[in-house]
Amino acid sequence: MSRILFFVLLALAVYLVWRLLQKKQLPPDAVNPNVPRLAMVSCATCGLHVPRDEALMQDERFFCCEEHRRAVPPTRD
Numbered sequence: 001m002s003r004i005l006f007f008v009l010l011a012l013a014v015y016l017v018w019r020l021l022q023k024k025q026l027p028p029d030a031v032n033p034n035v036p037r038l039a040m041v042s043c044a045t046c047g048l049h050v051p052r053d054e055a056l057m058q059d060e061r062f063f064c065c066e067e068h069r070r071a072v073p074p075t076r077d
């Protein structure tokens, strides 16, 4: 009789582990690992690295702040 109980508990344990693995296999959040959310760019004036989202852009150059953006005159073609 104890052998049956052993197999019942074993099946239960396997089931619980299987459910745990199923939960872990859920798709991750909407974060795409191929596209870095915080790509770093360097300031054209001082070289400071800032997140692209926070950098100021002018003439395809990035700046860490408005002051440094104004420090470099815009290029004229």
Ligand SMILES: [Zn+2]
Residues within 6 Å of the ligand: 043, 044, 045, 046, 047, 048, 063, 064, 065, 068
């Ligand atoms: Zn700067």
